[in-house]
Amino acid sequence: MSTVEQQLDDLEEQITSELPADISVSSVKYEGPELVVYTRDPKKFAQKGDLIRQLASKLRKRITVRPDPSVLSRPETAREEIMNVIPEEAGVTDLDFHADTGEVVIEAQKPGMVIGRHGSTLRDITKNVGWTPEVVRTPPIESSTVSNVRNFLKQERDERRDVLERVGRQIHREEMSDDEYVRITTLGCCREVGRASFILSTPETRILIDCGDKPGAEGEVPYLHAPEALGAGPQTIDAVVLTHAHLDHSALIPLLFKYGYDGPIYCTEPTRDLMGLLTLDYLDVATKEGRTPPYESEMVREAIKHCIPLEYGDVTDIAPDVKLTFHNAGHILGSAVSHFHIGDGLYNVAFSGDIHYDDTRLFNGATNDFPRVETLVLESTYGGRNDYQTDQEESEEHLKEVINEVAERDGKVLIPAFAVGRSQEIMLVLEKAMREGEIPRMPVHLDGMIWEATAIHTTYPEYLRDDLRDRIFHDDENPFLADEFNHIDGGEEERQDVADGDSCIILSTSGMVTGGPIMSWLSHLGPDPDSSLVFVGYQAQGTLGRRIQNGWDEIPTSEVGAMGDSNGRGTLSLNMEVETVDGFSGHADREGLMNFVDTMNPRPEKVLCVHGDERSTQDLSSALYHDYNMRTFAPKNLETFRFL
Known part of the structure; x- marks a missing residue:
């Protein structure tokens, strides 16, 4: 018998000795860092709310309890009982049953209401149906990435x-060395x-x-x-x-x-x-x-x-x-x-x-x-x-000044931005400034992966700043859903329409001007002296963004042509103003x-x-x-x- 098998046998024996006589253990397995305990008595486990916590503390391991597949109720029956337990306002959008592990994945708009205070609703679900609930959030903004990842992991279960x-x-495994x-x-x-x-x-x-x-x-x-x-x-x-x-x-x-x-x-x-x-x-x-x-x-x-x-x-x-x-x-x-x-x-x-x-x-x-x-x-x-950055309030004032100046001359503000992090930070600044009348209301076009990355942010609000999380899910004031935000999904034709249109703000990847749709925007707006290119993030040595920041006003068309927007040799003149607004770096x-x-x-x-x-x-x-x-x-x- 291997060392790990002996460990599991010893753990099963120890867990059994710690449990009340009416709760059985059918098997114990390691799954990654977790110890998974299968039982024929999941409802009794759930009735004793502190039992798992006490076991985890005693064994110093992360423990998950799952029902033995032999005692599971039929998914059709369990579905109805689960929906009776969960408050309607939780907004359940899907239930997915996995009989091999006894888990039911509950997707809901408000996962906190499915979990309940200190996990009380989850325990009630297990008490009623025996299945082990796992809760995920329904993205407030539809995300193909989140959907694809979840579906892929389901297929590869x-x-x-x-x-x-x-x-x-x-x-x-057993430690083999005495060295330190x-x-x-x-x-x-x-x-x-x-x-x-x-x-x-x-x-x-x-x-x-x-x-x-x-x-x-x-x-x-x-x-x-x-x-x-x-x-x-x-x-x-x-x-x-x-x-x-x-x-x-x-x-x-x-x-x-x-x-x-x-x-x-x-x-x-x-x-x-x-x-x-x-x-x-x-x-x-x-x-x-x-x-x-x-x-x-x-x-x-x-x-x-x-x-x-x-x-x-x-x-x-x-x-x-x-x-x-x-x-x-x-x-x-x-x-x-x-x-x-x-x-x-x-x-x-x-x-x-x-x-x-x-x-x-x-x-x-x-x-x-x-x-x-x-x-x-x-x-x-x-x-x-x-390397001292301007503080956040001063940076925001600088950005608003640039936007107001460009708007007065009917130009466009082009902001190269990382899809993840800086774009969402800038979106929050723009939404507040327009809502409070500090800059004119105008379209904010999001190109590249920015909209998709924003959707992922709203899927995981627990990782956001406390007050922002509350705005998204408690006050029904999701700032990322402001009317001004427009996802560019019409490709080159839509970019041309935007370039020919009225004043606006464009956030586009890539943040260091190393490829992506920003190259197309440079070809459209670069020659326009009424428009401004505004850097809000770090520009690494060797990137086109750093070169422009350092004073380049002629870009080889081979650089722009990486997106298929121009061909042949020559240069693109950058007549647009170039600004750097410090303080927005991550x-x-x-x-x-x-x-x-x-x-x-x-x-x-x-x-x-x-x-x-x-x-x-x-x-x-x-x-x-x-x-x-x-x-x-x-x-x-x-x-x-x-x-x-």
Whole structure:
């Protein structure tokens, strides 16, 4: 008998001994990080509301209880009883029964009413019908991404269970080494922005954190074939942790499956959905630009199938010697500061991913309160000594001034924006300004993936700022549904109509002007001196956005032609005004990064400054050392740091 089988037998025996005599256990299994207990008495389990919590506390494991398939009522009967339990105003849109696991997935417009106070309605459902309810939100704005992901996971349910059981056995395997060390190897994004990737390794475990591309630098990928990473074989990687969905962190996650990786990806639920949206678009843009995509769309589906979503604050075993906890990073939807607790109190490492320390209109600021952190891996995008951004209120006033000036001369405002995060932030500013009469009411056209990304935001309001979440679901004032917002879905013909029409605002991907529909808008509006191009996000070195920001007023038509809008050699004159409005970045500025470390509880002993150009990482490293007397580093790619 294997060690894991013996573990499960021992756990089943222990659980049985803890339960009342009238509650049976038919089997116990690992599914990913969870321990799943099957019982023939699910209704009795539900009647004793604290029983599962007490078991989880005693065993120190995440526990899910499911009914043995042999005791399930018929779905037709259960459906009627479930609908009698759930309040009508919950807005149930679908019930999906899965007899193999005894679960019923309930999709509702107001999931909180299905859950009930402290889970009371869920317990009532199980008491009445025996099935284990799982609740998901009906997107307020229809989202093809959310729908496709949910349908795909439903179709792949059996295979996904196999994946989870295999992962569960891997997590709970016996520890084999008596050595004690923790190492971090840098595979990308050191003294540069982009291609984020790290290996966190112990004698037992090897974890890959992020795997992104480098904006504006085709072919520069993380050093995945280094001996510390895939050089030793893809199966030597125990887990992948994805901090958030931006392509400089996620674009090459599906490539891992092409190389043969077959393990779990830990991320938040919105990160999973956004990764699917952005990586599929990444492939589409590559094809349109005549480049060979690094992987096929099938690999994106494989990545989604292997995702294990975690919520903020959940302490989760991901290896025999590693626990992972996600915390809000304040950067984009679902972005996470990733905290790793290694060994039995041996060492703690936190990877910031990308962070925004202060509250914004869209998100609460990043969390920096942890039980322990010895080493922090900290982004440094705006870590330079002069990288101070305008505060939010001043930035919003600047943007409104630009819009008013352009409106007075009947021009158009073109804003290159990242589909995820900055677009929604700007949408909230524009909606409020028009509602309060601070700028004229005019159409706001959303091009590229912005509308779809916005729909995903409204699907997961629990990840948004508290007051915004309340507006969306309690006050029936969803700002993203304002009449001014128009989704561009008519392609080039609709863009031409907009360009020929009255004053308006256009938000378009890509945010760094590296491809996508923004190229078409430049060809339409670039020659117009009455219009303005407004940068509201970071423009990486090497991108067309950075070049325009630095004064380029002639764009080679080959750049614009990437979207098929012009052909041949020559240049496109940029006669439109170019403005930069600081303060809307999803990244903390120099002050925010310093404050993040200063107020950390506890403050780390060591900091690795990464994800910034050479000047930014070295400036931030030096400042942290001098101000807080801690050991700091500005590593290069392919360095390994040993702790302990």
